[in-house]
Amino acid sequence: MFESLFRIRAIARNTLTEALRQKVLNILLLFGVIAIVSGFLFANFTLAEQFKFLKDFSIGAMSVFGLLIALMGTAQLLPNEIENRTIYTILAKPVRRSEFLIGKYCGMLALLATTMLLMSIVFVGVILTKERLMINAELRDAQGANAEMQAMANENIKQIHKEARDPRLIQAIVLTYAKLAVVAGLALLISTFATSAIFTVATTFMVYIIGHLESVARAAWLTGGSEVNFAAKIFLGVLSFLVPDMNIYNVIDEIIAGSAVPWSHTLNVLSYTGIFLLILMSVAILIFNEREL
Amino acid sequence: MSTPDSPKTDLAVEIRSLTKRYALPWKRKVLVAVDQLNLTVRRGEVFGLLGPNGSGKSTTLKMLLSLIKPSEGEAWIFGQPVDTIEARRTVGFLPENPYFYKFLNGDETLRFYGGLAGMQGIALDNKIEELIKLVGLENGRDRPLSAYSKGMLQRIGLAQALIHDPELLFLDEPTAGVDPIGSREIRDLIVRLRDMGKTVVFSSHLLEQVQEVADRVAIMSLGKKMVEGSLNDLLTVQDRTQFIAQDLSPAAQEEVRQLIEQRGGRNVSVSSPKLSLEQLFLKTVEYERAAQKPGVAKPTNER
Numbered sequence: 001m002f003e004s005l006f007r008i009r010a011i012a013r014n015t016l017t018e019a020l021r022q023k024v025l026n027i028l029l030l031f032g033v034i035a036i037v038s039g040f041l042f043a044n045f046t047l048a049e050q051f052k053f054l055k056d057f058s059i060g061a062m063s064v065f066g067l068l069i070a071l072m073g074t075a076q077l078l079p080n081e082i083e084n085r086t087i088y089t090i091l092a093k094p095v096r097r098s099e100f101l102i103g104k105y106c107g108m109l110a111l112l113a114t115t116m117l118l119m120s121i122v123f124v125g126v127i128l129t130k131e132r133l134m135i136n137a138e139l140r141d142a143q144g145a146n147a148e149m150q151a152m153a154n155e156n157i158k159q160i161h162k163e164a165r166d167p168r169l170i171q172a173i174v175l176t177y178a179k180l181a182v183v184a185g186l187a188l189l190i191s192t193f194a195t196s197a198i199f200t201v202a203t204t205f206m207v208y209i210i211g212h213l214e215s216v217a218r219a220a221w222l223t224g225g226s227e228v229n230f231a232a233k234i235f236l237g238v239l240s241f242l243v244p245d246m247n248i249y250n251v252i253d254e255i256i257a258g259s260a261v262p263w264s265h266t267l268n269v270l271s272y273t274g275i276f277l278l279i280l281m282s283v284a285i286l287i288f289n290e291r292e293l
Numbered sequence: 294m295s296t297p298d299s300p301k302t303d304l305a306v307e308i309r310s311l312t313k314r315y316a317l318p319w320k321r322k323v324l325v326a327v328d329q330l331n332l333t334v335r336r337g338e339v340f341g342l343l344g345p346n347g348s349g350k351s352t353t354l355k356m357l358l359s360l361i362k363p364s365e366g367e368a369w370i371f372g373q374p375v376d377t378i379e380a381r382r383t384v385g386f387l388p389e390n391p392y393f394y395k396f397l398n399g400d401e402t403l404r405f406y407g408g409l410a411g412m413q414g415i416a417l418d419n420k421i422e423e424l425i426k427l428v429g430l431e432n433g434r435d436r437p438l439s440a441y442s443k444g445m446l447q448r449i450g451l452a453q454a455l456i457h458d459p460e461l462l463f464l465d466e467p468t469a470g471v472d473p474i475g476s477r478e479i480r481d482l483i484v485r486l487r488d489m490g491k492t493v494v495f496s497s498h499l500l501e502q503v504q505e506v507a508d509r510v511a512i513m514s515l516g517k518k519m520v521e522g523s524l525n526d527l528l529t530v531q532d533r534t535q536f537i538a539q540d541l542s543p544a545a546q547e548e549v550r551q552l553i554e555q556r557g558g559r560n561v562s563v564s565s566p567k568l569s570l571e572q573l574f575l576k577t578v579e580y581e582r583a584a585q586k587p588g589v590a591k592p593t594n595e596r
């Protein structure tokens with residue numbers, strides 16, 4: 001058991017090193033530009049709107065860049081190993097195929113965590129700088145002004161604090177990470193039987209879209225009364241087992257829009273994610289064990 | 294437990310009726326890559342698996358490593374079924390044209406493979422030190438593998454195969470694409486490994502190389518084993534005799550020939566032994582290399 005974890009760690013670390021040395025983190029530069037631009041370009045909007053732009057663009061960019069890495073990066077993991085025959089040398093050592101696959105996935109999770117963490121740091125840096133600058137501006141405006149103006153400035157400062165130090169952003173980032181983990185898991189599962197990385201990317205993307213439409217279809221068909229035929233119900237049942245319901249991650253948008261989303265709901269979503277990942281990995285291992293290399 | 298049919302633990306490799314078929318549905322045909330192969334490799338011998346491209350050598354090695362599943366038959370490594378993790382603890386493998394991870398340097402590569410075999414700490418450090426010396430890669434430790442030459446890749450490949458001190462080594466075309474000197478070094482290494490008590494199974498289609506190092510060989514063709522046996526037995530032409538002499542004049546040669554014919558020898562031929570092109574190449578290049586070494590260097594006017 002312990003030996004097994006040791007081998008998984010070795011493979012995960014190697015996967016992370018490979019990605020880092022291929023300069024995946026260069027994507028951070030682009031992210032930094034987006035965060036800064038969205039943070040300071042819209043200065044003539046209201047306070048709340050300015051922060052909403054910054055959060056929207058930054059979390060959105062995190063999500064898109066994360067998706068790119070999760071999709072492209074994971075889709076290439078197995079094909080690269082097979083093409084370079086490195087997988088032969090690894091599996092010729094006392095390593096189980098399940099350990100290899102889990103190690104690869106953990107390496108990808110570590111890469112996504114690293115990227116998300118660094119993007120979050122950039123994001124927090126930008127948002128705190130913006131807070132500082134805006135508060136300074138308020139104080140400057142309030143200097144020597146009448147009591148009414150000063151009271152308004154104080155109100156504004158309170159609002160700036162509240163917007164900039166919104167703890168719900170942590171929820172948004174954690175949920176974004178969970179979504180990326182599911183996409184990476186899907187891509188890994190598909191790549192265990194895919195014959196090319198392109199196929200994996202295309203299929204994963206399709207499943208991702210279906211995952212977004214799934215709950216819409218379910219709502220439309222299943223509440224449609226007795227007219228919905230049996231086949232449609234079966235189809236939807238199978239679909240919801242195979243395809244994760246990606247709409248559960250839409251709460252991210254609600255959080256950014258300013259709605260309160262309780263942590264209990266976030267934890268529910270995370271548990272769903274965890275269970276779905278367990279199913280994904282089990283199926284991936286079953287398929288990969290039978291694969292001819 | 295021990296039936297007459299149970300695998301023998303004193304054999305390094307035991308293969309019984311191993312068969313691999315690939316269905317080609319679009320052609321409605323079945324390709325038989327390996328056909329009812331029976332083979333044994335004894336502990337401590339160097340075994341050469343010969344055959345043209347596509348004769349089933351690599352497929353056989355892959356089945357022995359459980360990278361692909363046999364359609365029929367069974368195989369054991371030191372008595373362990375090949376699809377167990379225990380079998381792979383005793384095996385090192387160098388695939389054909391290996392690439393490894395380009396972004397790791399020599400040291401990191403060996404550290405990674407050592408970790409996979411459950412090694413760590415000082416034991417791993419010492420082993421890496423020892424292997425780098427054994428394969429002569431002192432100048433490649435800090436260089437990324439993307440900057441390695443073909444010969445260096447083959448040597449780091451050999452080192453990673455040896456990292457967990459396996460008793461048995463599978464080398465798939467270990468000298469393919471390597472220049473004659475590098476190829477010679479790999480052959481010397483195989484001999485050294487045998488002297489260290491390892492069993493080596495290697496595949497090749499370069500016959501002369503096999504002849505130099507293998508104790509026993511099997512020749513495969515179209516998935517079937519055609520011949521198996523010790524090189525000495527296979528290559529000695531039983532009803533022929535050969536003399537080699539130095540400084541024998543043509544007249545003396547004629548005398549000897551007549552004597553042989555008088556004593557009943559038939560089909561006598563007289564000729565001078567020839568170097569192989571490889572021997573000539575190595576002799577020439579090694580002379581040049583030795584001359585380049587400091588201390589042996591010829592005086593020169595160049596700066």
